[in-house]
Amino acid sequence: MALVPGRAIKFAPPWDCADAIVTFDANSGDYWLVAVLAYDILRIVQSHDNGIQMPALAEQLATTHVSEVVANALSPTLHSLVDNQLLQPADWYTPALLPMNDSDD
Amino acid sequence: MTEALLHIAPFNVRIRSPFPAVRQHIAFFYLGFPHCQPDSFIDFDIQILPGKGFRRWWRPQVRFLLDGVESFYPLPAEQSAPMLEWGLNWCVASRPLGYLVMHAAVLARDGLAVMLPGFPGAGKSTLCASLCLQENWQLLSDELAILNPASGAMLPHPRPISLKNASLDVVKNFPGARLGRVYTDTRKGTISHAASPEASVSAASRTSLVRWIVFPRFEVGAVAHHEAISRAEAFNLISEQSFNKERMGEVGFDALCALLSGAQCFQITYGSTADGLQLIRDITVPA
Numbered sequence: 263m264a265l266v267p268g269r270a271i272k273f274a275p276p277w278d279c280a281d282a283i284v285t286f287d288a289n290s291g292d293y294w295l296v297a298v299l300a301y302d303i304l305r306i307v308q309s310h311d312n313g314i315q316m317p318a319l320a321e322q323l324a325t326t327h328v329s330e331v332v333a334n335a336l337s338p339t340l341h342s343l344v345d346n347q348l349l350q351p352a353d354w355y356t357p358a359l360l361p362m363n364d365s366d367d
Numbered sequence: 368m369t370e371a372l373l374h375i376a377p378f379n380v381r382i383r384s385p386f387p388a389v390r391q392h393i394a395f396f397y398l399g400f401p402h403c404q405p406d407s408f409i410d411f412d413i414q415i416l417p418g419k420g421f422r423r424w425w426r427p428q429v430r431f432l433l434d435g436v437e438s439f440y441p442l443p444a445e446q447s448a449p450m451l452e453w454g455l456n457w458c459v460a461s462r463p464l465g466y467l468v469m470h471a472a473v474l475a476r477d478g479l480a481v482m483l484p485g486f487p488g489a490g491k492s493t494l495c496a497s498l499c500l501q502e503n504w505q506l507l508s509d510e511l512a513i514l515n516p517a518s519g520a521m522l523p524h525p526r527p528i529s530l531k532n533a534s535l536d537v538v539k540n541f542p543g544a545r546l547g548r549v550y551t552d553t554r555k556g557t558i559s560h561a562a563s564p565e566a567s568v569s570a571a572s573r574t575s576l577v578r579w580i581v582f583p584r585f586e587v588g589a590v591a592h593h594e595a596i597s598r599a600e601a602f603n604l605i606s607e608q609s610f611n612k613e614r615m616g617e618v619g620f621d622a623l624c625a626l627l628s629g630a631q632c633f634q635i636t637y638g639s640t641a642d643g644l645q646l647i648r649d650i651t652v653p654a
Binding site for chain 2: 270272274275277278281282283284286288291293295
């Protein structure tokens with residue numbers, strides 16, 4: 263998995279045993295409230311410039327989450343993050359964006 | 368033609384209008400506000416002008432111009448003074464001035480502020496008027512919370528308190544309340560304004576740090592109670608009430624997070640102004 267190109271994700275501070283973490287995209291101004299597992303997934307993916315394979319992601323999550331939680335919730339959480347255009351499969355091909363031009367020439 | 372150069376903290380505002388009602392409104396509500404020097408930088412150059420063409424005579428209208436540009440449909444001429452207040456709200460909320468602007472009342476005591484984000488019908492303005500007129504809180508604003516991202520401080524903007532419908536009857540009976548003219552049949556129903564307390568106008572350079580964020584909910588007959596809510600939930604609710612968070616981008620996000628980090632967040636439900644005041648007292652009692 264990898265971050266959707268163009269996203270510049272930031273998180274709110276780790277507030278008082280919150281069950282939701284505010285996640286912000288500095289480029290679009292959009293924000294989401296994500297569960298702790300989704301927050302950890304985003305942080306791990308964010309630390310890998312070229313994305314991370316699923317087994318490695320599950321392995322890293324297992325260090326901070328109960329394995330049953332990861333087994334049951336990983337797939338729906340990833341789907342949700344993809345649906346919200348935060349993550350995408352790392353092997354997706356996204357064409358490089360051209361620089362903005364003032365004219366159509 | 369009336370012309371006023373006022374420092375309505377933290378902005379310099381120039382107001383020009385031929386309407387006597389605007390002159391009277393300024394004289395009544397902005398009497399204690401400092402005047403700017405003629406060569407001061409003006410943040411908002413406002414004109415409240417009559418309608419064009421036959422609308423000068425037939426069902427006369429009033430127009431609001433900011434920097435010479437008309438941004439709204441005209442209103443009936445008798446609403447010239449409310450149009451000044453509504454238009455000025457729009458100026459503060461929509462102009463990129465480097466502040467994070469949210470729809471909330473803010474009041475302070477000893478430099479610590481309570482912020483009351485406003486949802487329609489929540490009773491924000493009545494509660495705000497009660498706190499400043501009955502409990503002597505410093506009014507920073509009844510409508511526009513202006514946060515300076517650089518300092519994390521809330522800036523006073525102590526303009527008249529907007530009152531509508533049932534709140535008029537409640538607030539006019541407060542000791543020391545000075546209400547202006549009542550306007551009926553406006554888009555917001557029957558409205559009026561209460562003058563900011565003189566002490567709040569005098570203290571308009573005194574900023575405050577938000578210590579409590581309280582989301583009020585007025586319900587007829589409700590049993591008064593308050594509950595703590597998470598900062599993430601408060602973030603979500605305040606974001607709905609922010610005028611320019613998107614435009615403020617990362618700076619706005621960081622400012623809002625810092626604001627929430629330093630505050631306790633609550634939701635209150637109450638059925639009378641007295642109950643609402645007591646809940647605010649309970650929440651803001653010094654530790």
